[in-house]
Amino acid sequence: xxxxxxxxxxxxxxxxxxxxxxxxxxxxxxxxxxxxxxxxxxxxxxxxxxxxxxxxxxxxxxxxxxxxxxxxxxxxxxxxxxxxxxxxxxxxxxxxxxxxxxxxxxxxxxxxxxxxxxxxxxxxxxxxxxxxxxxxxxxxxxxxxxxxxxxxxxxxxxxxxxxxxxxxxxxxxxxxxxxxxxxxxxxxxxxxxxxxxxxxxxxxxxxxxxxxxxxxxxxxxxxxxxxxxxxxxxxxxxxxxxxxxxxxxxxxxxxxxxxx
Amino acid sequence: xxxxxxxxxxxxxxxxxxxxxxxxxxxxxxxxxxxxxxxxxxxxxxxxxxxxxxxxxxxxxxxxxxxxxxxxxxxxxxxxxxxxxxxxxxxxxxxxxxxxxxxxxxxxxxxxxxxxxxxxxxxxxxxxxxxxxxxxxxxxxxxxxxxxxxxxxxxxxxxxxxxxxxxxxxxxxxxxxxxxxxxxxxxxxxxxxxxxxxxxxxxxxxxxxxxxxxxxxxxxxxxxxxxxxxxxxxxxxxxxxxxxxxxxxxxxxxxxxxxxxxxxxxxxxxxxxxxxxxxxxxxxxxxxxxxxxxxxxxxxxxxxxxxxxxxxxxxxxxxxxxxxxxxxxxxxxxxxxxxxxxxxxxxxxxxxxxxxxxxxxxxxxxxxxxxxxxxxxxxxxxxxxxxxxxxxxxxxxxxxxxxxxxxxxxxxxxxxxxxxxxxxxxxxxxxxxxxxxxxxxxxxxxxxxxxxxxxxxxxxxxxxxxxxxxxxxxxxxxxxxxxxxxxxxxxxxxxxxxxxxxxxxxxxxxxxxxxxxxxxxxxxxxxxxxxxxxxxxxxxxxxxxxxxxxxxxxxxxxxxxxxxxxxxxxxxxxxxxxxxxxxxxxxxxxxxxxxxxxxxxxxxxxxxxxxxxxxxxxxxxxxxxxxxxxxxxxxxxxxxxx
Numbered sequence: 001x002x003x004x005x006x007x008x009x010x011x012x013x014x015x016x017x018x019x020x021x022x023x024x025x026x027x028x029x030x031x032x033x034x035x036x037x038x039x040x041x042x043x044x045x046x047x048x049x050x051x052x053x054x055x056x057x058x059x060x061x062x063x064x065x066x067x068x069x070x071x072x073x074x075x076x077x078x079x080x081x082x083x084x085x086x087x088x089x090x091x092x093x094x095x096x097x098x099x100x101x102x103x104x105x106x107x108x109x110x111x112x113x114x115x116x117x118x119x120x121x122x123x124x125x126x127x128x129x130x131x132x133x134x135x136x137x138x139x140x141x142x143x144x145x146x147x148x149x150x151x152x153x154x155x156x157x158x159x160x161x162x163x164x165x166x167x168x169x170x171x172x173x174x175x176x177x178x179x180x181x182x183x184x185x186x187x188x189x190x191x192x193x194x195x196x197x198x199x200x201x202x203x204x205x206x207x208x209x210x211x212x213x214x215x216x217x218x219x220x221x222x223x224x225x226x227x228x229x230x231x232x233x234x235x236x237x238x239x240x241x242x243x244x245x246x247x248x249x250x251x252x253x254x255x256x257x258x259x260x
Numbered sequence: 261x262x263x264x265x266x267x268x269x270x271x272x273x274x275x276x277x278x279x280x281x282x283x284x285x286x287x288x289x290x291x292x293x294x295x296x297x298x299x300x301x302x303x304x305x306x307x308x309x310x311x312x313x314x315x316x317x318x319x320x321x322x323x324x325x326x327x328x329x330x331x332x333x334x335x336x337x338x339x340x341x342x343x344x345x346x347x348x349x350x351x352x353x354x355x356x357x358x359x360x361x362x363x364x365x366x367x368x369x370x371x372x373x374x375x376x377x378x379x380x381x382x383x384x385x386x387x388x389x390x391x392x393x394x395x396x397x398x399x400x401x402x403x404x405x406x407x408x409x410x411x412x413x414x415x416x417x418x419x420x421x422x423x424x425x426x427x428x429x430x431x432x433x434x435x436x437x438x439x440x441x442x443x444x445x446x447x448x449x450x451x452x453x454x455x456x457x458x459x460x461x462x463x464x465x466x467x468x469x470x471x472x473x474x475x476x477x478x479x480x481x482x483x484x485x486x487x488x489x490x491x492x493x494x495x496x497x498x499x500x501x502x503x504x505x506x507x508x509x510x511x512x513x514x515x516x517x518x519x520x521x522x523x524x525x526x527x528x529x530x531x532x533x534x535x536x537x538x539x540x541x542x543x544x545x546x547x548x549x550x551x552x553x554x555x556x557x558x559x560x561x562x563x564x565x566x567x568x569x570x571x572x573x574x575x576x577x578x579x580x581x582x583x584x585x586x587x588x589x590x591x592x593x594x595x596x597x598x599x600x601x602x603x604x605x606x607x608x609x610x611x612x613x614x615x616x617x618x619x620x621x622x623x624x625x626x627x628x629x630x631x632x633x634x635x636x637x638x639x640x641x642x643x644x645x646x647x648x649x650x651x652x653x654x655x656x657x658x659x660x661x662x663x664x665x666x667x668x669x670x671x672x673x674x675x676x677x678x679x680x681x682x683x684x685x686x687x688x689x690x691x692x693x694x695x696x697x698x699x700x701x702x703x704x705x706x707x708x709x710x711x712x713x714x715x716x717x718x719x720x721x722x723x724x725x726x727x728x729x730x731x732x733x734x735x736x737x738x739x740x741x742x743x744x745x746x747x748x749x750x751x752x753x754x755x756x757x758x759x760x761x762x763x764x765x766x767x768x769x770x771x772x773x774x775x776x777x778x779x780x781x782x783x784x785x786x787x788x789x790x791x792x793x794x795x796x797x798x799x800x801x802x803x804x805x806x807x808x809x810x811x812x813x814x815x816x817x818x819x820x821x822x823x824x825x826x827x828x829x830x831x832x833x834x835x836x837x838x839x840x841x842x843x844x845x846x847x848x849x850x851x852x853x854x855x856x857x858x859x860x861x862x863x864x865x866x867x868x869x870x871x872x873x874x875x876x877x878x879x880x881x882x883x884x885x886x887x888x889x890x891x892x893x894x895x896x897x898x899x900x901x902x
Contacts, residue, residue: 014813015813015814030536031533031534031536033533033534034534034536034537035538035649037538038536038537038538039536041536041538041764042536045762045764045765048762048806048808048817049760049762049806051806051808052808053808053809053817054808054816054817056814056816058326059500060325060330060332060499060500060501061330061332061334061335061499061500062499062500062538062539062541063335063497063539063541063542063645064645064648065334065335065421065423065424066325066330066332066334066335066499067329067330068325068326068330081648083644084648088645088648088649090648090649090651092651113470113814114813114814117814119326119470120326120327121326121327121447123327124327124328124329124435124438124445124447127329127431127432127435128435128436128438128439129439131432131435132390132432132433132435132436133389133390133391133432134436135386135389135390135433136314137307137310137311137314137386137433137714137715137718138382138386138714138715139389140382140385140386140388140389141385141389142385143344143384143385143387143388143389143394143402144344144346144401144402146388147396147399147400147401148396148400149396149400150396150397150398150400153393153394153395153396154393154396156391156393157393157418157419157421157425160393160418160425160428161421161424163424164327164329164330187391187393188391191391191393193388193389193390193391194391
């Protein structure tokens, strides 16, 4: 089995109030078949054996779908491979002797918890502000009573494929959450069930996105380049169009959700 | 203790309706006075928390992930069954019920399974109303496909991300309730104990994983929907964080653990490549719809490139042995056959420890028949995932697959109301034992999670609250403070051992023991060996564990240590249960009990029961209780897929 040696520069930060900084680790004899996280597991196991604290990082399913993992690798969220989460990035993408810089997502709205772990609960609050269809359990009519054009269902699915990892925010020079928010708005706006709340939803979610301290979208498209699920920036255009339309036609004001 | 299933009687198709009518209701104005704790926010827990919140209860929900959207239900790929008969191919509630009881090898409870089939229909309606983007036909109606073990197309799907889309539906419903203030969400919080007062569950003890703060939460009723214990194997298709701690802690407080030896080994996973490996990746079983499983007919061909092996030198063994089901035989059969072929020396792929552990899953014919575009539309994301992990394109070379631990059918014993042997402690989804018997059919885990969460627990919890006299529990009640103290003590014990080995090293060693002796096939001798090795390993754990850092911060090593400690006890119970169940059934294959053709041979006379283990105060000495299973409607027969 082929193995490589690497030099890692890893961001270490004890807690949210610690200044943090890079530390260097040698990662020797790493199998090229291992995933990036498995490489970190090996490094951590060796640190622990020496009595040093392992590097904290978020991860869970390790099959590219839960959206829990994420770190900036050599300046790119989730690393160099396109449409790939960190857990699905494999060491065959690196060469023997490579130096790798590993950092957490950097955004005001995603405070660092420890090392590479950040707090992404701002995303949850955006969904809580209106990213749903209000339907009571048990009150739904037969599913086939509402036909949906296949093209619409497919497009809704493509928007709904967002895993909420936050790479879009980390990649954006403004730390904007537009791609994440737009994906959810588009998903629900593309299905007939989502129409009743469409205007309110876009206004509430955009207001919440702003209130969380995310920046504005200024069309850099870095989000799409970094997105492991290839969510299209066209959804941002759809969000903006829906938002403008709702400003003109909505029947009620949506209060800013800044907690007063 | 006598186990009462509390099933209603009478015609099976009326049982749930009758039971629902007979249950007591909580007046809407009184609901907010009741606090409900929900641990785990996957399909079962998320759906239950959302529904209970919507009904007006005060819900406190907990998950260990940073967001409820990341529960492991999200990783389920293939689909969800429902008896809609939209395809006009003869499906019905009764047929889904029948298939599930038979597929579970007659080790599940008929009443529960019928109810599952019955409410499956409502689940699809509910999810579509939430905006879940299921696959559609050009006419705009829902599309279906058939799935492992089924001869009707009853599986609804959203490309290869059905679990993700269903979970997001439940998560959005939950988010709506969080915003409405009915649900108080605690993410990055682990449950470390159940508080039991006068024999009744009244709360939980948790650790905030960001700050280390340990605290008690009291309530009128507690629901565990914390998934399965497949990670006892270390390598499995489960998310790394999945653990047994919540159910195991409840077991130690009096909840019986049923059928722990039933593990589903999934046939279509990517084979192991090395010792650093941290998990196994499942390729959706839907691949078996169009992929053909084969190995070379001669051992000399095993090291050749698949393209160099001519058609007549390939053994499509599933199609050969099981002509009527072919590549779609149930999971236990497909898994065991794959292992058998590799053990016989017909495996393909790289040698790991001297054996090639892999069989081909070939899409060549499907690509020829349907075209690359259609195949990519169906399975594109799975093919990409496979290529990312192995570096090989399934469009050019056949995939290599091998079985891996995927789902656990055992879990806490529950009655028809999904209540455990601790009154007031309910258990939903994979964490309970009730619906799948010894073997789970494809696309039925999502169905059970959502059935429990949306349509069963909200009723049965309400009935419990309406019929129980529950006085208020103060935070300084001795059982509350005692439970908090015990958790604190345990955490400091784990931190203070000061040994030399990491939690992962113990976990890996435990996993190897379980895989070797309590994996795809078991023998009395092997299980006895495991029952010697595990207590010794556990002893070493408590002498030689090393955990760095403190308890007052995010400490992932400490989290792992606590979970591995519980797996070490759980693993022993699995082996004991497997040894005691001296028959083969479903995912539990005892080599001593097989037909002449090598299929699982049940012993209905002695083992037609759920084995419910009772904690005795010592892990090696649990007490066995049995719930006899009656089959009034689907008469036990030898499963045959020939």
